[in-house]
Amino acid sequence: MVISLNEPLDMHLHLREGRMLDIVAPYSALTFSGALVMPNLVPPLTTKEAVLKYKSQIVEAGGNDKFVPYMTLFFRSDYTYEFLASVKEQIVAIKLYPAGITTNSEEGVSGFDIGELAPVLDAMSDLRIPLCIHGETDGFVMDREAEFIPIYRKIAENFPNLKIIMEHITTKEAVAALEDFDNLYATITLHHLYITLDDVAGGLLQPHLFCKPIAKRPEDRAALLEAALQAHPKVMFGSDSAPHPKETKEAPGCAAGVFTAPIALQALAQLFDNHGALDRLQTFVSDNARRIYGINPPKKEVLLEKSLYLVPEIYEATVVPMFAGQSLEWRVVGAQ
Amino acid sequence: MVISLNEPLDMHLHLREGRMLDIVAPYSALTFSGALVMPNLVPPLTTKEAVLKYKSQIVEAGGNDKFVPYMTLFFRSDYTYEFLASVKEQIVAIKLYPAGITTNSEEGVSGFDIGELAPVLDAMSDLRIPLCIHGETDGFVMDREAEFIPIYRKIAENFPNLKIIMEHITTKEAVAALEDFDNLYATITLHHLYITLDDVAGGLLQPHLFCKPIAKRPEDRAALLEAALQAHPKVMFGSDSAPHPKETKEAPGCAAGVFTAPIALQALAQLFDNHGALDRLQTFVSDNARRIYGINPPKKEVLLEKSLYLVPEIYEATVVPMFAGQSLEWRVVGAQ
Numbered sequence: 238m239v240i241s242l243n244e245p246l247d248m249h250l251h252l253r254e255g256r257m258l259d260i261v262a263p264y265s266a267l268t269f270s271g272a273l274v275m276p277n278l279v280p281p282l283t284t285k286e287a288v289l290k291y292k293s294q295i296v297e298a299g300g301n302d303k304f305v306p307y308m309t310l311f312f313r314s315d316y317t318y319e320f321l322a323s324v325k326e327q328i329v330a331i332k333l334y335p336a337g338i339t340t341n342s343e344e345g346v347s348g349f350d351i352g353e354l355a356p357v358l359d360a361m362s363d364l365r366i367p368l369c370i371h372g373e374t375d376g377f378v379m380d381r382e383a384e385f386i387p388i389y390r391k392i393a394e395n396f397p398n399l400k401i402i403m404e405h406i407t408t409k410e411a412v413a414a415l416e417d418f419d420n421l422y423a424t425i426t427l428h429h430l431y432i433t434l435d436d437v438a439g440g441l442l443q444p445h446l447f448c449k450p451i452a453k454r455p456e457d458r459a460a461l462l463e464a465a466l467q468a469h470p471k472v473m474f475g476s477d478s479a480p481h482p483k484e485t486k487e488a489p490g491c492a493a494g495v496f497t498a499p500i501a502l503q504a505l506a507q508l509f510d511n512h513g514a515l516d517r518l519q520t521f522v523s524d525n526a527r528r529i530y531g532i533n534p535p536k537k538e539v540l541l542e543k544s545l546y547l548v549p550e551i552y553e554a555t556v557v558p559m560f561a562g563q564s565l566e567w568r569v570v571g572a573q
Numbered sequence: 574m575v576i577s578l579n580e581p582l583d584m585h586l587h588l589r590e591g592r593m594l595d596i597v598a599p600y601s602a603l604t605f606s607g608a609l610v611m612p613n614l615v616p617p618l619t620t621k622e623a624v625l626k627y628k629s630q631i632v633e634a635g636g637n638d639k640f641v642p643y644m645t646l647f648f649r650s651d652y653t654y655e656f657l658a659s660v661k662e663q664i665v666a667i668k669l670y671p672a673g674i675t676t677n678s679e680e681g682v683s684g685f686d687i688g689e690l691a692p693v694l695d696a697m698s699d700l701r702i703p704l705c706i707h708g709e710t711d712g713f714v715m716d717r718e719a720e721f722i723p724i725y726r727k728i729a730e731n732f733p734n735l736k737i738i739m740e741h742i743t744t745k746e747a748v749a750a751l752e753d754f755d756n757l758y759a760t761i762t763l764h765h766l767y768i769t770l771d772d773v774a775g776g777l778l779q780p781h782l783f784c785k786p787i788a789k790r791p792e793d794r795a796a797l798l799e800a801a802l803q804a805h806p807k808v809m810f811g812s813d814s815a816p817h818p819k820e821t822k823e824a825p826g827c828a829a830g831v832f833t834a835p836i837a838l839q840a841l842a843q844l845f846d847n848h849g850a851l852d853r854l855q856t857f858v859s860d861n862a863r864r865i866y867g868i869n870p871p872k873k874e875v876l877l878e879k880s881l882y883l884v885p886e887i888y889e890a891t892v893v894p895m896f897a898g899q900s901l902e903w904r905v906v907g908a909q
Binding site: 377378379433434435437438439441442443444445447451454455486487488489490491492493 | 829
């Protein structure tokens with residue numbers, strides 16, 4: 238059996254810089270038409286020049302003219318309207334991180350005072366720039382996302398013309414919140430559709446499945462699966478693929494992040510196939526994002542065949558992917 | 574300030590075998606009068622000969638005539654009354670593991686059919702041999718202990734003359750269950766009084782704090798702390814100190830276990846001191862266990878002084894302890 242996906246999009250991607258960028262970018266560029274690129278570099282992307290420079294580095298590293306890096310800016314509450322207007326054409330969204338909540342987020346937002354955020358959020362509403370949010374509090378690790386929902390609600394209520402994307406949602410509470418506000422959307426990762434905390438710490442400890450937000454409970458994964466498999470119109474695929482060098486992941490103090498970019502479409506095809514939902518994969522992995530973001534990615538048709546695919550143990554002796562050394566039931570057999 | 578503890582007891586201890594036994598046993602033997610030694614070796618301790626042989630290895634490795642290893646037998650539902658009667662003088666308790674639930678528990682019990690367990694549990698009641706249980710189901714990692722409580726209840730109800738010890742409890746549900754049955758007791762570890770899942774996976778991933786049962790929620794730790802600090806009469810200290818070689822702990826697939834034996838009394842003194850409960854430490858760390866188990870450990874007075882103690886990064890280049898490289902506020906200044 239062969240299926241075809243048109244213009245697959247990864248609406249949440251970490252590409253890093255330097256050698257890591259060179260290693261990982263070609264994999265996303267091969268099987269995706271475009272990806273929303275996260276701005277949490279060191280220092281974070283906060284100027285037009287930095288965005289343009291990083292974009293050109295990605296294009297060069299990706300080496301594929303049918304792949305567009307959709308750029309984001311790192312949210313700051315002191316951006317001016319003029320600055321946002323001037324950078325609008327170079328970006329597709331602005332990403333807001335609570336300070337210190339994940340890798341390279343130290344310069345993010347502390348507290349969520351609507352008055353303080355209002356000038357920038359009003360400008361974004363006016364300029365039609367979507368707001369992507371890493372929605373976690375600094376509370377207990379299993380509660381952080383659910384505790385953040387009231388902040389999503391507050392922003393969604395106060396800025397009804399702002400498109401707000403709850404990034405990499407992991408809880409049934411976040412799925413439920415989608416129904417309450419027209420302007421609230423979400424991305425869901427591959428790994429949160431597959432794993433719960435059991436897979437990270439229920440048997441032996443698995444650092445390569447350690448991520449933020451941490452994988453949650455079975456009922457949370459069930460809610461995510463239901464939203465993804467029905468291709469809920471407000472939900473997009475965003476891998477949150479986050480490469481770290483093997484030696485960093487496997488040392489004590491392992492950083493958060495699961496590397497999924499090269500195997501994401503194969504593993505999604507397997508998942509949707511196993512749930513009898515293959516006919517909705519196109520919508521989940523492309524159509525919803527095109528509509529929500531109003532983007533028009535380059536034409537690309539990716540062919541996937543139902544036959545065993547052995548996932549590499551490691552890429553370029555550096556990055557260990559999800560499903561390393563395991564078999565997936567679907568493989569990519571063409572992308573053009 | 575100096576305090577004195579008489580006959581400290583660690584009522585849940587893993588000592589391993591071979592070189593690891595030689596490394597860790599002297600630390601327990603130095604500051605404790607006795608310890609309840611777990612039987613989950615490979616193969617598990619299921620014969621009198623194995624128990625006696627292991628006991629003599631421990632005595633030799635410990636090298637301290639004021640330390641008694643209180644031996645346990647690995648629970649099997651096919652033990653005969655005659656066997657149990659013949660081994661009774663060599664052991665202090667029998668330890669029951671659900672099959673496959675933790676390190677070297679593959680030969681444990683599957684299912685908890687009272688009819689199947691009854692002959693052995695009746696014999697243990699009759700012979701006054703306490704039953705220690707690792708109480709976890711194979712459910713979701715955060716729920717396993719709470720889900721096991723009905724099994725504790727069923728056994729406690731059906732065998733009212735059997736002393737049942739809920740080992741290394743980690744939840745408020747287990748603390749609450751203590752009040753419901755006269756014959757239900759518990760041990761609490763050092764690390765579960767200090768950490769929650771946040772410390773394991775809330776920031777960077779910390780394999781040296783990865784243990785089973787996994788550290789739970791803040792309200793669970795609060796319940797454990799309350800029981801320990803009041804020296805609840807049905808609660809005993811049991812470190813569950815579980816050494817693994819550094820390279821095993823720091824590799825992907827890290828085994829569960831926190832090594833606390835050498836620093837347990839210091840860290841307990843700090844904890845009880847910080848909560849104004851130093852006067853109850855003696856009861857928590859010795860008196861309750863003596864009464865519950867009816868044991869009479871060798872006289873030993875351990876002196877602890879309130880002054881900074883730098884915990885070693887590693888012991889004999891092999892085992893990393895809890896608090897490695899950090900300072901504790903109390904040190905051991907004498908043990909005789």
